[in-house]
Amino acid sequence: MAxxxxxxxxxxxxxxxxxxxxxxxxxxxxxKVFFLTGFLEPVFYLFSIGIGVGQLVDGFEVNGRTIEYAxxxxxxxxxxxxxxxxxxxxxxxxxxxxxxEKLYDAVLATPLRPADVARGEITWALLRGGVYSxxxxxxxxxxxxxxxxxAVLVVPATLLVxxxxxxxxxxxxxxxxxxxxxxxxxLSIMPMFLFxxxxxxxxxxxxxxxxxxxxTPLYRGVVLCRELTTGAVSVASLVSVLYLVVMGxxxxxxxxxxxxxxxxx
Amino acid sequence: MGTSGVPTAPGTSRAAMVARQxxxxxxxxxxxxxxxxxxxxxxxxxxxxAMGVLLGRYIDPARADLQGAPSYLAYIAPGLxxxxxxxxxxxxxxxxxxxxIKWDRTYLGMVATPLRISDIVAxxxxxxxxxxxxxxxxxxxxxxxxxxxxxxxxALGAFAATLLVxxxxxxxLYGVSAGxxxxxxxxxxxxxMIVPLFLFSxxxxxxxxxxxxxxAVAVVTPLWHGVDLTRMLTLGTLEPGPxxxxxxxxxxxxxxxxxxxxxxxxxxxxx
Numbered sequence: 001m002a003x004x005x006x007x008x009x010x011x012x013x014x015x016x017x018x019x020x021x022x023x024x025x026x027x028x029x030x031x032k033v034f035f036l037t038g039f040l041e042p043v044f045y046l047f048s049i050g051i052g053v054g055q056l057v058d059g060f061e062v063n064g065r066t067i068e069y070a071x072x073x074x075x076x077x078x079x080x081x082x083x084x085x086x087x088x089x090x091x092x093x094x095x096x097x098x099x100x101e102k103l104y105d106a107v108l109a110t111p112l113r114p115a116d117v118a119r120g121e122i123t124w125a126l127l128r129g130g131v132y133s134x135x136x137x138x139x140x141x142x143x144x145x146x147x148x149x150x151a152v153l154v155v156p157a158t159l160l161v162x163x164x165x166x167x168x169x170x171x172x173x174x175x176x177x178x179x180x181x182x183x184x185x186x187l188s189i190m191p192m193f194l195f196x197x198x199x200x201x202x203x204x205x206x207x208x209x210x211x212x213x214x215x216t217p218l219y220r221g222v223v224l225c226r227e228l229t230t231g232a233v234s235v236a237s238l239v240s241v242l243y244l245v246v247m248g249x250x251x252x253x254x255x256x257x258x259x260x261x262x263x264x265x
Numbered sequence: 266m267g268t269s270g271v272p273t274a275p276g277t278s279r280a281a282m283v284a285r286q287x288x289x290x291x292x293x294x295x296x297x298x299x300x301x302x303x304x305x306x307x308x309x310x311x312x313x314x315a316m317g318v319l320l321g322r323y324i325d326p327a328r329a330d331l332q333g334a335p336s337y338l339a340y341i342a343p344g345l346x347x348x349x350x351x352x353x354x355x356x357x358x359x360x361x362x363x364x365x366i367k368w369d370r371t372y373l374g375m376v377a378t379p380l381r382i383s384d385i386v387a388x389x390x391x392x393x394x395x396x397x398x399x400x401x402x403x404x405x406x407x408x409x410x411x412x413x414x415x416x417x418x419x420a421l422g423a424f425a426a427t428l429l430v431x432x433x434x435x436x437x438l439y440g441v442s443a444g445x446x447x448x449x450x451x452x453x454x455x456x457x458m459i460v461p462l463f464l465f466s467x468x469x470x471x472x473x474x475x476x477x478x479x480x481a482v483a484v485v486t487p488l489w490h491g492v493d494l495t496r497m498l499t500l501g502t503l504e505p506g507p508x509x510x511x512x513x514x515x516x517x518x519x520x521x522x523x524x525x526x527x528x529x530x531x532x533x534x535x536x
Contacts, residue, residue, distance in 0.1 A: 031449070033453055034449075034452060034453075037452070037453060037456035037457055038456070040456060040457070041456060041460060044460055044461055044464050044465075045464065047464075047465075048464035048465055048469060048470075049464070049469065051474075052464075052465070052469060052470035052474045052475065053320070053469050053470045055470065055474045056324045056331075056337070056470060056474075057320075057323050057324055058323070060323075180299075180300060183300060183303055186303060186304075187303060187307075190307075190308060190311055191311055194311050194312065194314075194315035194316075195311075195315055195319075199315060199316065199319075199320050200319055200320045200322075200323060204319050204322065
């Protein structure tokens, strides 16, 4: 029996989840237009708000140095689109697979375990997000919006944003009853996009409101990306890194357990 | 119009045929309105506060040429209403139209009655008009508290303008949806049409800030005409010449869209 288990069960760790990643790749191979246009959205926002509105704004101070408005908005668009992509992949798409397509029932009938499903879906979301981020970084470079070598770390930083959001949102998705519940997801994503110091500095707020903004995961992602592309990196940047890592690990733990109870329990 | 070739009781007016469908639309909306509250009313308010009020603090209206607006908030508010109305109208004639043809097949049931295709299109578009009107009215009432209107008459005029903007998007896109085989085109329509229009049609900044070739493109987009018309009304800077051009453009688009929608839906359902 032990021999049989060893033969059938893939190696522990991240490798079994790659099977789910390759399944997703095959399933999406044909929707090239969809992929391409997904990349365009943050670029459109950068050109519109960063450049168009940027001509009306003087620019903002980041760590004692004034930078033009487009350079202020661009890293925020990177973090926000990492969040948006992660949320879409881990909510609507996972819910559909879970409730309607019954994909995970099929997957768990193979040697893959719930944790592999969670890691596979998150890896898939991160791969897509990483490609978008790298492309966006090139756009920023071409437009002269990058002022530090630290910027090479901005792609891993967006992966961290994606990891935190997709793990937590996937965990939340396992609790959702119907499509109506996704209204609550929008209800928290939308204000974060607009108010997490994406379009103006956090000093716009004072008192408790500023504390609330600084405690949101998107704000952590935005400041982290902004610190990297402008070179304003400090020990304090580690707070954001730690925040997003913990968020992701907690989400991953919850979702692995929940998928187990929902589908195998 | 008789395009459908379906026999119709003689002497039935368009109004009577549309009124027959009222029950259907009222029932459907009573079951789904909750889901629309957030997208219709809360999202635009977030944009007003984030971009207009908070970002607006950093924009000096005297230095930045805002087409006569006294503040960035007053500049951006009419643009946001017009752009939002476009999104509401689009949402109501994309998935819902294809759904009534293909998934729940409501239209198939409707054409089996004495209703003509043009009656069905008219009732659906009237429902879109209702959605546009309620959304726009709620948005404008909220904006009144932010003190962005030059005069009450201007605010009413802006309301009428947004109805036209809504229809100028609803009728041609209805025609698009009526002929589609599957829904994948909608995501592309949103990403390459609706989102760029929202961002580049003068809602957030004067289109003269765009590079010259892009400005030329922006001038021919329907949303720019809608935004400019709405803005002239709320700011009290109405110029008859440009206003007539906007009205003619949006009106023509609505009329052509209506004609095309009836034609495409007839082909899809009858022939």
